[in-house]
Amino acid sequence: MALDMEQLRRIFYEECRENLEVLERELLALDPDGDVDLDIINTIFRAAHSIKGGGATFNLNEISQFTHVMETLLDEAREGKRRLDADTIDLLLKGGDCINSMLVAYETDADFDxxxxxxxxxxxxxxLGGDSPDEAQSSATSDEATPTEGDGDWVIRFIPNKDMFFSGNDPVRILRELFDLGVHCSVECITDDLPIFSELEPEMCYLQWHIVVDGELEKHLIEEIFEWVEDECSLDISKLDTNTSGSGHAESSDASGNETSKAASEPAAESAAVPVPPKPKTPAKAAAKADAVSSIRVEIDKVDNLINxxxxxxxxxxMxxxxxxxxSESKLERLQAGLDQLLQNTKELQESVLNIRMLPISFAFNRFPRLIRDLSSQLGKTVELVIEGEQTxxxxxxxxxxxxxxxxLVRNAVDHGLEGPEARLSNGKSETGxxxxxxxxxxxxxxxxxxDDGAGLNKERVWKKAIEKxxxxxxxxxxxxxxxxxxxxxxxxxFSTAEQVSDVSGRGVGMDVVKRNIEDLGGHIEVDSEPNVGSIFRISLPLTLAILDGQLxxxxxxxxxxxLISIIESIQIESDRVKVATGGVExxxxxxxNIPILRLKEEFELGETGALDKQLLCLVEAGGNRVGLLLDEMLGQQQVVIKSLESNYTRVNGISGATILGDGSVSLILDVQGLMSGFLSRVGDSKSHIAAA
Structure with a gap:
C-alpha cells in the first residue's frame, strides 16, 4: 500500500481548519473579566498544539514556528501564570487568522503577508517578555528548560508502532524537537526488529530509540513532545539517579503520563550515540494542489444507511x-413487483446520497460571533448575537x-440597523443592540x-433616495x-441611504449583489421593517441544487x-377577466x-399563442412579484436531476439548467426569477399598469 503524503497533507489542512474554528470559538467564549475557565483554556491550548505538531510533521515550518509562540502564551495561561485579557484574546484571534492565511498559501503555493x-x-x-522574535523565541525555549531538583538524567524508551507512518507522524521530527529544547541529548537507534532486506516493507517502522536527556529539564516538556504520538507508540520516560551506584533508581512515566517508582538497571549503550539529522535550512513548502479538492465529513450512520x-x-x-x-408471460407479475421494488430502492438511495451532502447551517453561522465582536469594537456599539436553528x-x-x-446582511444590520448606545437609550431601548x-x-x-432590533427602515428616506437616483x-x-x-x-x-462612507458599509454596492447571488441559487429575499422596532431580512432557498421538484x-x-417551489396555482383563463393596461400589458x-401575463411561446420564439380564451395560466412568484405564465398544456410533476447548461453549453436567459426525462429527451428548466425580471423591466413598473387597469 503506497503512502500518499499529499492525501495525508490534505487531511491535515482540513483538521487544521477545524482546530482554527475551535480556537476562535473558544477564545470568543472566554470572559476576560470573569472567572478563569481552565477547561476552555485547555481546549484552546490543545487546538494550538495540534496545529503546531501537524505543521511540523508536514514541514510547514512557518505555521509550526508561529503557532509555537501562541502555544507558549497559552501554556502560561493554563498554568495560572498569565490572565487572558481582552487585548490578549484579540491578539490570539489575529494569530488564528494569520495561521489560516499561511495555510491557504501552502495549499495554493502562493505567498502570505x-x-x-x-x-x-x-x-x-x-x-512573553522578549524584545524581538528571535530573542523571545530563545527566551521561551530557555523558560521551558527550567532546571529541576535532582542530578539524574532522563532516560526515554521510544518504541513506535510499526504503522506510525500511515498517520503522517515522523519519529525523526520528534527527536528534533527534543534537541530544540536546548539541552544535551544522546540517542541510540535499536535495530533488533529490522528484518532482512527481502522482507522489509518500506512503509513500516522497525526502529526503536533509547534516548538520554540532560536532567536539567522538566519532565512535562518531554511528555508534550511525545503527546502527538502517545497513542501510536510504547513510551517510557524515567529519571536515572546518577548518585546511586550500580543500578539507578528510576521514576518512570508511561505514555499516558502515569508515574510509577521502580528500580531498574539501565543497559549500557552498545553503540555510539546516533546524532539526529538537523532541520533543513530551507523550509520545504507543500506542493500546490493541482485542483482544489472539496471534501465533506459524513456521520457513520449515514454511510451505514447508504451501504444497506x-x-x-x-x-x-x-432478482x-x-x-x-x-x-415468460407467467413471470409478468413478479417482474412488475421487481420493478416497483427497484423504483423504491432507487428513490431511497437518491435521498440517502443527497442526505450525505446535507450539513448543519452552523458551519456558516459559526463565523458570526467573531464578526460581531470585531464590528462592535470598530463601531463603538454593544451588540448581542442570538443564533437559533443552527442544526438546520x-x-x-x-x-x-x-x-x-x-x-x-449581518454587517449592514450592525452598521445601519442598530443605533448607537446613546440613541438607543434616548429611544427607551437597552444600550445593547x-x-x-x-x-x-x-x-x-x-x-x-x-x-435586528434597530431603528428600522425609513420609508420616506428610501423613497426620496430612489427618486434622486x-x-x-x-x-x-x-x-x-x-x-x-x-x-x-x-x-x-x-442604492444606499448611508450619509457617510465607512469601512463597514455605505458605498452603495452590495445589496443588489446579495439579491442576485440568492436568486442564482433559486431563492429569493424579502424585507420587513417597522420604525424603532427593527428589520427582518428573510431568505428562502432550495434545500439542494442537485435535485428539483418540477412541474412539466x-x-x-x-x-x-x-x-414547483415557484408555482402558486394554475387556472384556466376566463376571457372576461383579461384586461389590457397602458403599454399593451395583458x-x-x-x-x-391584477396579474401580468407572460406569453411563454412568444418569449421563446416557439410560435404564436393566439386567443387567450380557455388557455392555461400558471401563476408563479419570485422576488416578491407575481406573473402568470401562459401555457399550452400541463403535464405531470416529477423530480428531476439538474444539469448545468452554462458549463456544458452557454448561459441562456430565462433558463437555469437542463434535465433528462425518462424517455431520454432533454428538457430545459425555467429560471422563473430571470424570466420575470426581464419581462417586468420591459413592460415598465407593474404598479403603474395595475393602477391604469
Whole structure:
C-alpha cells in the first residue's frame, strides 16, 4: 500500500481548519473579566498544539514556528501564570487568522503577508517578555528548560508502532524537537526488529530509540513532545539517579503520563550515540494542489444507511436478472413487483446520497460571533448575537454560496440597523443592540432570517433616495407604493441611504449583489421593517441544487420544467377577466389582484399563442412579484436531476439548467426569477399598469 503524503497533507489542512474554528470559538467564549475557565483554556491550548505538531510533521515550518509562540502564551495561561485579557484574546484571534492565511498559501503555493506574521510574532513575544522574535523565541525555549531538583538524567524508551507512518507522524521530527529544547541529548537507534532486506516493507517502522536527556529539564516538556504520538507508540520516560551506584533508581512515566517508582538497571549503550539529522535550512513548502479538492465529513450512520440501500439494490438487481432468463408471460407479475421494488430502492438511495451532502447551517453561522465582536469594537456599539436553528441542514453547495450574502446582511444590520448606545437609550431601548440569526425548514425550502432590533427602515428616506437616483419617476408619490415595494428598492444597484462612507458599509454596492447571488441559487429575499422596532431580512432557498421538484409543461412540441417551489396555482383563463393596461400589458384579474401575463411561446420564439380564451395560466412568484405564465398544456410533476447548461453549453436567459426525462429527451428548466425580471423591466413598473387597469 503506497503512502500518499499529499492525501495525508490534505487531511491535515482540513483538521487544521477545524482546530482554527475551535480556537476562535473558544477564545470568543472566554470572559476576560470573569472567572478563569481552565477547561476552555485547555481546549484552546490543545487546538494550538495540534496545529503546531501537524505543521511540523508536514514541514510547514512557518505555521509550526508561529503557532509555537501562541502555544507558549497559552501554556502560561493554563498554568495560572498569565490572565487572558481582552487585548490578549484579540491578539490570539489575529494569530488564528494569520495561521489560516499561511495555510491557504501552502495549499495554493502562493505567498502570505510575512510582515503581518512578523508583527504578530513580535507582539506575542513582547507579552512573553522578549524584545524581538528571535530573542523571545530563545527566551521561551530557555523558560521551558527550567532546571529541576535532582542530578539524574532522563532516560526515554521510544518504541513506535510499526504503522506510525500511515498517520503522517515522523519519529525523526520528534527527536528534533527534543534537541530544540536546548539541552544535551544522546540517542541510540535499536535495530533488533529490522528484518532482512527481502522482507522489509518500506512503509513500516522497525526502529526503536533509547534516548538520554540532560536532567536539567522538566519532565512535562518531554511528555508534550511525545503527546502527538502517545497513542501510536510504547513510551517510557524515567529519571536515572546518577548518585546511586550500580543500578539507578528510576521514576518512570508511561505514555499516558502515569508515574510509577521502580528500580531498574539501565543497559549500557552498545553503540555510539546516533546524532539526529538537523532541520533543513530551507523550509520545504507543500506542493500546490493541482485542483482544489472539496471534501465533506459524513456521520457513520449515514454511510451505514447508504451501504444497506446499496445491498437492497443489488438484491433487487439479482432478482430481475433471474427473471430475465427464460422469461415468460407467467413471470409478468413478479417482474412488475421487481420493478416497483427497484423504483423504491432507487428513490431511497437518491435521498440517502443527497442526505450525505446535507450539513448543519452552523458551519456558516459559526463565523458570526467573531464578526460581531470585531464590528462592535470598530463601531463603538454593544451588540448581542442570538443564533437559533443552527442544526438546520441544507446542501453543502448552497451552504458555501450563501455565506457571503449573510455576512453582508449581518454587517449592514450592525452598521445601519442598530443605533448607537446613546440613541438607543434616548429611544427607551437597552444600550445593547441585538442581531438574531435563525434558520428553519418550510416546505421544501430552508428559510434564513437576519433580524435586528434597530431603528428600522425609513420609508420616506428610501423613497426620496430612489427618486434622486432615478429608480422611481419623479411624480411617483410615496402613498402610491406599498411598504413592500418601498423596502425592495434597497436591492437596486448602487442604492444606499448611508450619509457617510465607512469601512463597514455605505458605498452603495452590495445589496443588489446579495439579491442576485440568492436568486442564482433559486431563492429569493424579502424585507420587513417597522420604525424603532427593527428589520427582518428573510431568505428562502432550495434545500439542494442537485435535485428539483418540477412541474412539466408543454409549449408547442417542447417540454419544459417549472420549479414547483415557484408555482402558486394554475387556472384556466376566463376571457372576461383579461384586461389590457397602458403599454399593451395583458393583466388577469384574480381575487382583486391584477396579474401580468407572460406569453411563454412568444418569449421563446416557439410560435404564436393566439386567443387567450380557455388557455392555461400558471401563476408563479419570485422576488416578491407575481406573473402568470401562459401555457399550452400541463403535464405531470416529477423530480428531476439538474444539469448545468452554462458549463456544458452557454448561459441562456430565462433558463437555469437542463434535465433528462425518462424517455431520454432533454428538457430545459425555467429560471422563473430571470424570466420575470426581464419581462417586468420591459413592460415598465407593474404598479403603474395595475393602477391604469
Amino acid at each position: 510575512h510582515e503581518l506574521r512578523d508583527d504578530l510574532t513580535k507582539q506575542l513575544n513582547q507579552l 440501500l446499496v445491498g437492497e439494490l443489488v438484491i433487487t438487481q439479482s 430481475l436478472t433471474e427473471l430475465g432468463q427464460n422469461f 441542514e441544507l446542501d453543502k453547495t448552497v451552504l458555501e454560496r450563501i455565506t457571503d450574502p449573510l455576512v453582508h 441585538r442581531v438574531s440569526l435563525n434558520a428553519y425548514h418550510q416546505g421544501g425550502s430552508i428559510v434564513i432570517e437576519v433580524r 432615478g429608480l422611481l419617476h419623479h411624480d411617483m408619490a410615496l402613498d402610491d407604493l406599498s411598504d413592500h415595494q418601498v423596502y425592495n428598492l434597497i436591492f437596486a444597484p448602487g 409543461i408543454k409549449l408547442a412540441d417542447q417540454v419544459f420544467v417549472v420549479p 393583466l388577469y384579474r384574480l381575487r382583486e389582484e
